Amino acid sequence: MRDVLPWREPVPLDGTMGEPRARGRFGEYGGRYAPESLVEACREVDEAFREAWADPGFRGALARLLAVHAGRPTPLTPARRLSEALGVQLYLKREDLTHTGSHKINNVLGQALLATRMGRRRLIAETGAGQHGVATATAAALLGLEATVFMGERDIERQALNVFRMRMLGAEVVPVTTGSRTLKDATSEAMRHWVGATGDSHYCIGSVVGPDPYPWMVREFQRVIGDEARGQCAAELRTGVPDYVIACVGGGSNAAGTFAGFADTPARLVGVEAEGGAGAARGRLGVLHGCRSLFLQDDDGQITEPHSIAAGLDYPGVGPEHAHLRDLGRARYVTVTDDEAVGAAVRLARTEGIVPALESAHALAWVIRAAGGGDLPAGSTVLMTLSGRGDKDVSTLKELL
Numbered sequence: 001m002r003d004v005l006p007w008r009e010p011v012p013l014d015g016t017m018g019e020p021r022a023r024g025r026f027g028e029y030g031g032r033y034a035p036e037s038l039v040e041a042c043r044e045v046d047e048a049f050r051e052a053w054a055d056p057g058f059r060g061a062l063a064r065l066l067a068v069h070a071g072r073p074t075p076l077t078p079a080r081r082l083s084e085a086l087g088v089q090l091y092l093k094r095e096d097l098t099h100t101g102s103h104k105i106n107n108v109l110g111q112a113l114l115a116t117r118m119g120r121r122r123l124i125a126e127t128g129a130g131q132h133g134v135a136t137a138t139a140a141a142l143l144g145l146e147a148t149v150f151m152g153e154r155d156i157e158r159q160a161l162n163v164f165r166m167r168m169l170g171a172e173v174v175p176v177t178t179g180s181r182t183l184k185d186a187t188s189e190a191m192r193h194w195v196g197a198t199g200d201s202h203y204c205i206g207s208v209v210g211p212d213p214y215p216w217m218v219r220e221f222q223r224v225i226g227d228e229a230r231g232q233c234a235a236e237l238r239t240g241v242p243d244y245v246i247a248c249v250g251g252g253s254n255a256a257g258t259f260a261g262f263a264d265t266p267a268r269l270v271g272v273e274a275e276g277g278a279g280a281a282r283g284r285l286g287v288l289h290g291c292r293s294l295f296l297q298d299d300d301g302q303i304t305e306p307h308s309i310a311a312g313l314d315y316p317g318v319g320p321e322h323a324h325l326r327d328l329g330r331a332r333y334v335t336v337t338d339d340e341a342v343g344a345a346v347r348l349a350r351t352e353g354i355v356p357a358l359e360s361a362h363a364l365a366w367v368i369r370a371a372g373g374g375d376l377p378a379g380s381t382v383l384m385t386l387s388g389r390g391d392k393d394v395s396t397l398k399e400l401l
């Protein structure tokens with residue numbers, strides 16, 4: 001099955017991945033579809049973020065936190081044995097080596113620092129598998145903030161270890177008992193709770209989704225991945241810029257941060273979604289959680305329950321900027337199955353000594369398939385963001401292998 005858009009030649013180099021247009025629009029996507037009180041709260045976040053992002057003092061403080069607390073810059077690792085087997089030059093951007101083990105810490109430290117600057121004393125967050133919750137609890141502890149994390153009751157049962165981690169870090173974990181008792185419901189509940197707490201709390205969204213300014217702000221906090229990788233590629237690659245830039249896409253934050261560093265180059269951008277959570281590849285226009293974008297829906301427009309073996313890809317939609325990049329033909333969105341992802345995880349473990357998160361293994365699975373099927377021409381240079389480490393997935397893998 002060919003589920004990808006053809007490249008549009010030449011790849012447009014200008015105007016993509018800058019600031020969104022007025023009211024957070026990326027093409028026809030984005031916006032701020034929220035109750036009145038949250039529209040005002042979002043406006044405050046927008047104003048504070050613009051001011052902070054233009055302030056070298058804020059940027060310097062964040063860069064220092066990322067360096068001394070999160071372990072940045074992360075290395076660019078050539079995957080030598082796997083490259084040889086695939087016939088391409090594969091380089092891995094190692095977000096798995098950050099503190100807490102994934103790129104989520106980049107965004108959370110940015111938002112926590114912004115919350116402090118806004119005089120807020122508490123972070124509110126939603127979490128599915130618990131990765132964003134753990135990152136939020138970590139940043140809150142570091143900066144002396146409180147943290148309240150909303151989590152579906154079913155996810156609480158499935159992710160007991162991360163629930164314990166959050167509590168160990170001092171966060172309050174609030175079980176959500178509505179709907180399917182998973183991430184979508186936790187997000188709705190967190191937004192509802194924020195309505196009554198905007199004065200002293202900052203809502204820390206975990207991906208490039210939600211009402212304006214979140215999709216833009218979270219991408220800016222994640223662009224450190226792409227900016228670092230751009231410099232590392234310039235130093236390491238014969239061509240300076242890779243031919244292909246690949247990342248997995250749940251809501252799309254690690255991909256957006258990676259793509260942002262290469263949007264003005266001829267590099268071809270590929271986002272890899274889970275077969276069962278393919279908002280960009282298969283979603284339809286809709287509004288959810290404050291934002292107009294592509295979502296998995298039934299014929300009545302009801303959001304359908306996604307499924308992926310990788311909890312971080314288990315979101316029924318995709319961020320508005322990805323929907324726009326897809327329409328422009330600037331990025332392609334492809335899907336891989338659970339089985340392909342598991343196979344790729346094992347292969348990376350055995351060729352490079354790295355156990356990846358199952359989310360990141362999706363990106364690798366597409367690289368493996370495309371290198372074998374001619375979608376990645378022999379000799380191509382490929383940059384892939386390895387969004388996280390696989391420790392959280394070992395019990396899932398143990399059941400299967």
Ligand SMILES: *Cc1c(COP(=O)(O)O)cnc(C)c1O
Pocket residue numbers: 102103104131206207208248249250251252253254255312313357359360387388389
């Ligand atoms: C949460 C998560 C993702 C998916 O989130 P994006 O916003 O799409 O980046 C991917 N990889 C890992 C390791 C995650 O924890």
